[in-house]
Amino acid sequence: MKEHSELGGVAPARTVTLEDVARLAGLSPMTVSRAINKPQVVRPATVARVMAAIQATGYIPNLLAGGLASRRTRLIAVVVPQINNSMFVDTVQAISDRLAARGYQMLLCVTGYSSDNEAETVNTILSRRPDGMVLTGIHHHAELRKTLLNAALPLVEIWDLTPTPLDMLVGFSHEKIGQRIGEYCLQRGYRSLGLVWAGDRRAQLRRRALAEVLQGQPGCRLQGVNAPVPTSLGAGRQGLSQLLAAGQRFDAIVCSSDTLAQGVIMEAQARGLRVPEDLAVIGFGDLAFAEHNQPAITTVAIDRLKMGELAATLLADKIEGQAPAEAVVDLGFTLRVRESG
Amino acid sequence: MKEHSELGGVAPARTVTLEDVARLAGLSPMTVSRAINKPQVVRPATVARVMAAIQATGYIPNLLAGGLASRRTRLIAVVVPQINNSMFVDTVQAISDRLAARGYQMLLCVTGYSSDNEAETVNTILSRRPDGMVLTGIHHHAELRKTLLNAALPLVEIWDLTPTPLDMLVGFSHEKIGQRIGEYCLQRGYRSLGLVWAGDRRAQLRRRALAEVLQGQPGCRLQGVNAPVPTSLGAGRQGLSQLLAAGQRFDAIVCSSDTLAQGVIMEAQARGLRVPEDLAVIGFGDLAFAEHNQPAITTVAIDRLKMGELAATLLADKIEGQAPAEAVVDLGFTLRVRESG
DNA sequence: TTGTAAGCGTTATCAG
DNA sequence: CTGATAACGCTTACAA
Numbered sequence: 001m002k003e004h005s006e007l008g009g010v011a012p013a014r015t016v017t018l019e020d021v022a023r024l025a026g027l028s029p030m031t032v033s034r035a036i037n038k039p040q041v042v043r044p045a046t047v048a049r050v051m052a053a054i055q056a057t058g059y060i061p062n063l064l065a066g067g068l069a070s071r072r073t074r075l076i077a078v079v080v081p082q083i084n085n086s087m088f089v090d091t092v093q094a095i096s097d098r099l100a101a102r103g104y105q106m107l108l109c110v111t112g113y114s115s116d117n118e119a120e121t122v123n124t125i126l127s128r129r130p131d132g133m134v135l136t137g138i139h140h141h142a143e144l145r146k147t148l149l150n151a152a153l154p155l156v157e158i159w160d161l162t163p164t165p166l167d168m169l170v171g172f173s174h175e176k177i178g179q180r181i182g183e184y185c186l187q188r189g190y191r192s193l194g195l196v197w198a199g200d201r202r203a204q205l206r207r208r209a210l211a212e213v214l215q216g217q218p219g220c221r222l223q224g225v226n227a228p229v230p231t232s233l234g235a236g237r238q239g240l241s242q243l244l245a246a247g248q249r250f251d252a253i254v255c256s257s258d259t260l261a262q263g264v265i266m267e268a269q270a271r272g273l274r275v276p277e278d279l280a281v282i283g284f285g286d287l288a289f290a291e292h293n294q295p296a297i298t299t300v301a302i303d304r305l306k307m308g309e310l311a312a313t314l315l316a317d318k319i320e321g322q323a324p325a326e327a328v329v330d331l332g333f334t335l336r337v338r339e340s341g
Numbered sequence: 342m343k344e345h346s347e348l349g350g351v352a353p354a355r356t357v358t359l360e361d362v363a364r365l366a367g368l369s370p371m372t373v374s375r376a377i378n379k380p381q382v383v384r385p386a387t388v389a390r391v392m393a394a395i396q397a398t399g400y401i402p403n404l405l406a407g408g409l410a411s412r413r414t415r416l417i418a419v420v421v422p423q424i425n426n427s428m429f430v431d432t433v434q435a436i437s438d439r440l441a442a443r444g445y446q447m448l449l450c451v452t453g454y455s456s457d458n459e460a461e462t463v464n465t466i467l468s469r470r471p472d473g474m475v476l477t478g479i480h481h482h483a484e485l486r487k488t489l490l491n492a493a494l495p496l497v498e499i500w501d502l503t504p505t506p507l508d509m510l511v512g513f514s515h516e517k518i519g520q521r522i523g524e525y526c527l528q529r530g531y532r533s534l535g536l537v538w539a540g541d542r543r544a545q546l547r548r549r550a551l552a553e554v555l556q557g558q559p560g561c562r563l564q565g566v567n568a569p570v571p572t573s574l575g576a577g578r579q580g581l582s583q584l585l586a587a588g589q590r591f592d593a594i595v596c597s598s599d600t601l602a603q604g605v606i607m608e609a610q611a612r613g614l615r616v617p618e619d620l621a622v623i624g625f626g627d628l629a630f631a632e633h634n635q636p637a638i639t640t641v642a643i644d645r646l647k648m649g650e651l652a653a654t655l656l657a658d659k660i661e662g663q664a665p666a667e668a669v670v671d672l673g674f675t676l677r678v679r680e681s682g
Numbered sequence: 683t684t685g686t687a688a689g690c691g692t693t694a695t696c697a698g
Numbered sequence: 699c700t701g702a703t704a705a706c707g708c709t710t711a712c713a714a
Contacts, residue, residue: 017707028685033709043683058491063468064409065707068690073405075469083424084434093425096451105465108449110437124446127404128416150399234633259630266635289600292575294607358691369701374693384699406691409706 016059025053036061067129076315077107077130079121081137081200085230086259086287087304088136091158094308095134102316104131113200113229119144126151132315138162138169139201154318156311160202161330168318168327170310174202177300177333178209181254181282184335186217190252190280195224196239196260198231203256206284210254223248227260236263237270244271252280252341258287261297265340280341286334295339302333357400366394377402408470417656418448418471420462422478422541426571427600427628428645429477432499435649436475443657445472454541454570460485467492473656479503479510480542495659497652501543502671509659509668511651515543518641518674519550522595522623525676526551527558531593531621536565537580537601539572544597547625551595564589568601577604578611585612593621593682599628602638606681621682627675636680643674 022029027050035042035050042050053059067073076099080088096106107130111121119141125133126147132154138161140148148155148166155167160174185193193214197207207224214220225242227235239260240253253268255261261283265275273279275295283290286301310331314324363370368391376383376391383391394400408414417440421429437447448471452462460482466474467488473495479502481489489496489507496508501515526534534555538548548565555561566583568576580601581594594609596602602624606616614620616636624631627642651672655665 015707019707029707030686030709031684034684037709041683046683058488060464060488060492061468062409062470062707064405064414064470065690066709068403068405068409068692069707069709071690071709082434083437084427084430086425089425089430093423093451096424096449100451105469106449108437108447110434110441123401127402128446129403129405147399147401151401232633233630237633262630263633266633270635289574289603292573292578292604292607294611356691360691370691371693371702372700375700378693382699387699403691406706407693409708410691410693412693412706 015062016057017062018059021050021053021057021059024057025049071129073129073131074104075107075128075130076104076132076134076312077109077125077128078134079109079111079118079125079136081111081113082230083108083110087257087285087302088159090304091308091311094305095312096308098309098312099316102312104312104316115139115141119147122147126153131319132156134158134311134315135166137201138165138171140166154315156315158307158311163328165328168311168314168324170307170314170329170331172302172331172333174205175209177284178206178211179213180333180335181206181300182210182213184282184337185214185252185254186220188252188280188341190341191217191219192221192249192251193223194240194243194250194253195222195255196227196236196243196253196264197224197256198227198229198260200229206256223250227256231255231257231259233259233263233266236260236265237267238263240264240267250279252276252282254282256284258283258285258290258297258299261299261340262289262293265293265295265297276339276341282341286336290336291338293340298338298341299336300333301336303331307331356403357398358403359400361398362391362394362400365398366390412470414470414472415445416448416469416471417445417473417475417653418450418466418469419475420450420452420459420466420477422452422454423571424449424451428598428626428643429500431645432649432652435646436653437649439650439653440657443653445653445657456480456482460488463488467494472660473497475499475652475656476507478542479506479512481507495656497656499648499652504669506669509652509655509665511648511655511670511672513643513672513674515546516550518625519547519552520554521674521676522547522641523551523554525623525678526555526593526595527561529593529621529682531682532558532560533562533590533592534564535581535584535591535594536563536596537568537577537584537594537605538565538597539568539570539601541570547597564591568597572596572598572600574600574604574607577601577606578608579604581605581608591620593617593623595623597625599624599626599631599638599640602640602681603630603634606634606636606638617680617682623682627677631677632679634681639679639682640677641674642677644672648672 018029022032035047039047134156157165157169161171225239253264283297283299286299290297290299359370363373376388380388475497498506498510502512566580594605624638624640627640631638631640
């Protein structure tokens with residue numbers, strides 16, 4: 001017996017509808033609908049009858065029809081550039097969890113870092129009439145901006161900060177982080193800095209701010225190499241190799257992610273350099289491994305889970321008519337000084 | 342001006358519908374619908390008129406209505422236990438990419454490892470009438486199985502193998518991997534094995550097979566400690582510490598993930614143990630860092646991207662009426678012998 | 683508390 | 699190639 005032909009083979013008799021359930025229960029479709037969606041409004045005995053009929057028929061509601069009629073889909077679209085990137089994935093998971101608890105589902109859209117097709121992606125998303133949307137970043141093409149404003153959809157932008165979000169926002173300042181790292185380096189006396197950095201927009205923001213802090217300082221030198229996204233341990237190792245190839249000496253290597261930092265540390269150790277004695281290393285993200293690494297990685301922590309939870313909560317609240325007290329949340333960040341630098 | 346009130350504040354005039362576009366273009370709604378979905382069937386000049394009207398009105402199709410009428414949603418549901426887990430996330434990304442290229446969107450559902458609520462989750466999913474579904478794993482409650490069979494929905498099960506999938510399948514044999522690792526250990530002369538292992542079902546499958554291979558062998562000892570999912574570097578370090586605490590000596594530590602293996606290696610090095618001379622370490626997954634680690638990690642590679650691509654392709658093909666040649670794909674695996682053991 | 687009527691915005695189908 | 703009509707399966711609004 002070819003078991004795998006048991007599914008998808010024959011066309012099923014006919015889909016069970018609300019009307020079928022109603023007929024079996026001896027009620028009107030409307031009452032069945034109420035028993036499902038607002039049981040408090042229906043007599044308990046009736047609800048029980050409905051539930052029995054649902055069991056008997058194997059009824060599965062059709063949210064397309066329901067959404068069309070009610071203009072509520074219980075769908076939230078989440079747009080991120082990548083998910084095979086430890087930074088975003090925790091936030092997405094948190095959003096998904098919180099959303100599920102509130103009775104919503106997540107339509108996840110991965111756009112890549114080229115924001116060219118972001119507008120088209122968003123249009124496709126909007127055609128599903130989600131109740132709300134989470135968007136990574138705050139820089140959108142004019143066209144997209146217009147579409148979004150026109151859609152008048154509850155929206156949360158994340159992973160960045162601006163006083164003028166489209167709607168709501170949960171993020172942090174990449175500039176301030178860059179500054180903070182720069183100040184920390186000065187304070188520690190790191191003058192000759194190597195940068196292993198990814199090319200994405202927000203990473204560049206941090207880099208520029210870091211560079212500005214060091215700009216005016218006497219004796220400060222700054223040299224960088226690029227790493228691809230998603231960042232990897234291998235790219236970190238290669239990054240340090242490249243930096244060292246020129247024969248220059250560095251006090252510290254600053255990386256745009258902990259993953260790169262881990263690679264830099266590994267490469268340093270492989271070359272017999274002691275971290276941080278011979279070379280300090282600083283990361284970004286405070287990923288799970290950072291504090292357990294040997295040496296533990298000095299880095300900047302973002303509360304990625306909270307970002308997701310807050311985004312989901314703000315969205316659900318707004319959708320359900322509870323205007324959130326604050327629409328712009330700066331999550332801040334924490335410099336976690338550990339062993340590596 | 343409170344910019345963030347510009348969105349979601351006022352109720353928009355009224356949603357633009359197909360009828361609005363038709364009126365502006367001087368055509369019937371049906372012709373507009375055709376111009377959008379099957380432009381080959383419509384006179385080019387007419388298509389142009391429609392496009393102009395769409396631009397002018399800012400029309401965004403309503404897929405709820407479209408899906409309700411056509412019984413096609415261009416939605417694929419993907420169910421995974423976790424995404425903050427490097428193993429699944431690559432596959433999900435691959436599915437998403439391939440699906441997007443085919444004109445589908447992904448409804449991502451994260452269930453956690455407790456399959457208790459899997460049935461309920463799937464019911465909620467089905468209420469959106471996806472065109473197809475990707476399900477992680479092959480062990481489903483009877484109720485879920487029935488629901489799925491009844492839905493007669495194109496379906497791909499992934500990450501496991503069985504001769505009797507519900508519909509289609511792309512996976513690999515955890516048993517064979519466990520065996521292979523066991524044989525490799527014997528061949529290398531590893532007799533006293535420590536296991537640092539996660540508790541999820543598929544990991545247990547590998548563990549059992551591994552244990553069976555070593556069972557009969559003289560002098561073989563096997564001791565294990567548990568690690569939580571998602572696995573982490575920290576858990577790997579702790580795992581080795583626990584194993585070593587009893588004072589016992591090990592030839593090799595086998596881990597249920599590369600992440601754990603990385604932690605074990607790090608802990609070993611911190612304790613002055615040389616890997617692999619004093620202690621061999623074996624991982625699973627061949628994550629990006631495995632080959633770049635110091636020492637490079639011996640592990641088992643799965644083609645996670647191909648799994649996702651194949652799943653998406655099989656699904657899209659079946660939905661579009663091209664019966665796939667093969668409905669059960671064993672992706673196999675590769676033991677990658679590197680420096681760590 | 684329950685029922686009736688009228689959509690919600692598309693597309694399948696058949697006619698022109 | 700284009701149009702008219704009848705669903706698709708549910709919920710809103712109102713009536714009983």
